[in-house]
Amino acid sequence: MHIPDGFLTNRLALSLDVVSGATVLYAARRVKVDLSGRMVPLMGVLAAFVFIAQMLNFPVLGGTSGHLIGGSLLAILLGPMAGFLTMTTVVIAQALFLQDGGLVALGANIFNIAAITCFSGYAVFRLLGGASAKGKRLLVAGFLSGWASLMFSSAFCALQIALSGAIPLSVGLTTMLGYHAAVGIIEGLLTAGVLSFLLKVRPDLMKVNGSANFGLADWAGALIFVAMPAAILAYAGSSRLPDPLEKLLAGSPLLISGAAPEELSSAARMTDYLIRAAVFIVLVALGFLAGFIARRRSVKP
Amino acid sequence: MRHNFIDRYAALDSPLHLLEARTKILAFTGLIVAVLFIPVDSGILFFVYFFATAVLMGISQVPLGYIVGRTLFILPFIVLASLAAPWHGYMEVGALFIRAVLCLMLLILLTNTTRFVELLRGLKKFGFPQILVMNLSFLYRYLFVLTEEAMRMKQARDCRRVGRAPFRKELKILSSMLGTLLIRSFEHAERMHSAMLSRGYSGDFPLISRRRFSWNDLAFLCGVAVFITSTFGLR
Numbered sequence: 001m002h003i004p005d006g007f008l009t010n011r012l013a014l015s016l017d018v019v020s021g022a023t024v025l026y027a028a029r030r031v032k033v034d035l036s037g038r039m040v041p042l043m044g045v046l047a048a049f050v051f052i053a054q055m056l057n058f059p060v061l062g063g064t065s066g067h068l069i070g071g072s073l074l075a076i077l078l079g080p081m082a083g084f085l086t087m088t089t090v091v092i093a094q095a096l097f098l099q100d101g102g103l104v105a106l107g108a109n110i111f112n113i114a115a116i117t118c119f120s121g122y123a124v125f126r127l128l129g130g131a132s133a134k135g136k137r138l139l140v141a142g143f144l145s146g147w148a149s150l151m152f153s154s155a156f157c158a159l160q161i162a163l164s165g166a167i168p169l170s171v172g173l174t175t176m177l178g179y180h181a182a183v184g185i186i187e188g189l190l191t192a193g194v195l196s197f198l199l200k201v202r203p204d205l206m207k208v209n210g211s212a213n214f215g216l217a218d219w220a221g222a223l224i225f226v227a228m229p230a231a232i233l234a235y236a237g238s239s240r241l242p243d244p245l246e247k248l249l250a251g252s253p254l255l256i257s258g259a260a261p262e263e264l265s266s267a268a269r270m271t272d273y274l275i276r277a278a279v280f281i282v283l284v285a286l287g288f289l290a291g292f293i294a295r296r297r298s299v300k301p
Numbered sequence: 302m303r304h305n306f307i308d309r310y311a312a313l314d315s316p317l318h319l320l321e322a323r324t325k326i327l328a329f330t331g332l333i334v335a336v337l338f339i340p341v342d343s344g345i346l347f348f349v350y351f352f353a354t355a356v357l358m359g360i361s362q363v364p365l366g367y368i369v370g371r372t373l374f375i376l377p378f379i380v381l382a383s384l385a386a387p388w389h390g391y392m393e394v395g396a397l398f399i400r401a402v403l404c405l406m407l408l409i410l411l412t413n414t415t416r417f418v419e420l421l422r423g424l425k426k427f428g429f430p431q432i433l434v435m436n437l438s439f440l441y442r443y444l445f446v447l448t449e450e451a452m453r454m455k456q457a458r459d460c461r462r463v464g465r466a467p468f469r470k471e472l473k474i475l476s477s478m479l480g481t482l483l484i485r486s487f488e489h490a491e492r493m494h495s496a497m498l499s500r501g502y503s504g505d506f507p508l509i510s511r512r513r514f515s516w517n518d519l520a521f522l523c524g525v526a527v528f529i530t531s532t533f534g535l536r
Binding site for chain 2 (some may be wrong): 003004006007010013022024025028031040041042043045046047048049051052055056068085086088089090091092093096097099100102103104155186189190193194196198199201202205
């Protein structure tokens with residue numbers, strides 16, 4: 001599922017770089033880890049664990065094999081923000097060590113593989129399992145969170161590829177979702193299996209995430225996080241698709257010319273992209289500012 | 302067990318290896334972005350960038366067989382994805398393929414001419430979040446330890462199992478293997494943390510390198526910048 005360079009349109013890849021970068025900065029601020037505390041080596045070693053767990057293959061039907069992705073497992077164990085940072089580390093390491101996924105496409109890969117799996121997996125687990133699930137409930141919640149995290153992630157991957165014009169959405173979505181519905185069963189079973197094993201053998205380790213610091217503001221943030229990409233995808237989609245925002249901007253001086261973008265020279269196109277990126281950064285910054293203020297408010301009383 | 306599968310040739314001392322990490326990060330990112338912006342219909346630019354990549358490969362002294370081998374290792378996915386896009390002309394599919402391969406080669410070159418610790422140092426100096434840099438350096442150090450443990454567990458499983466067990470059993474084996482590995486990781490982290498504290502760790506991680514930003518770095522950066530602007534300007 002790692003997207004190599006060149007598969008997404010540059011606009012989409014660069015805007016996802018910005019989104020992922022902003023999310024990483026936000027999470028790094030949000031976890032507020034004491035840098036001398038025990039969380040730091042724990043996150044690093046768990047990143048190594050996931051990196052290796054992804055290499056332990058498991059035979060699925062036929063000749064194919066699946067493996068643990070681990071996003072929802074990490075989010076359940078460490079909490080959503082720390083889990084996301086750990087997963088981001090894994091994705092960066094895969095790009096640098098194994099050249100799995102490109103450098104400019106790194107933002108898209110972090111978004112799909114780290115952000116979506118961790119946040120959706122955690123949300124599903126908390127919704128179904130509550131703060132301290134045990135027994136059957138833990139198994140069911142763990143399974144569904146693993147399965148759902150892969151489904152969300154592959155849906156976003158298909159959406160991005162479709163918006164880049166490589167593969168039509170209907171084809172991409174059915175193949176990606178179909179394949180990952182099968183692979184997701186393995187992911188879900190392994191997530192549930194590891195969680196119940198851990199609860200049986202070392203129940204004290206299940207408490208590392210400091211349990212219930214996922215407040216209302218975080219739920220709102222998660223909602224924004226899911227709504228934001230939809231808006232971004234609509235904005236950053238390729239010019240082949242009807243793009244409402246592009247039409248909106250066509251009358252303004254922001255768009256350098258009203259002509260079809262294909263006719264611009266590459267230098268003009270680059271400045272066009274830069275201007276769009278700047279507009280986009282400002283929008284994202286405003287969004288985060290809003291989230292920040294909302295959090296301040298919810299903390300005070 | 303082989304441990305050098307990551308930055309295998311990063312310890313050579315070609316001119317490219319001797320540059321500072323920040324220089325290489327900037328230059329290679331610039332080249333990759335430039336490759337991504339090559340228009341579909343300009344074959345000459347693809348050729349020019351292939352030539353530039355080849356020159357860099359030559360300078361770097363990383364064995365050509367290794368780069369080609371790594372590229373071929375990743376290639377099947379790219380080929381599959383390019384073939385899955387028959388909705389465009391051959392030109393577009395070809396351009397997509399060439400772009401992907403060029404970017405792949407440049408990325409391989411970057412990671413194999415820079416030691417990972419120096420790469421991290423460069424990222425840190427660029428203002429990468431501290432916690433991510435630390436995560437990456439822990440990952441790099443503990444990858445080998447945990448790989449060895451995973452390999453031993455895999456070997457033990459393969460010794461005790463003939464053929465393939467039923468699905469349920471197989472799943473149970475794998476999840477308890479993963480669980481054991483997870484617990485060992487936790488224990489490593491705990492031991493490591495107390496070891497770090499007892500050696501006076503207080504939240505900062507010095508990444509030492511003898512490389513400094515020099516005139517060579519400036520010259521290289523200028524060269525790459527001139528190359529990129531001229532290729533796009535002359536078009």
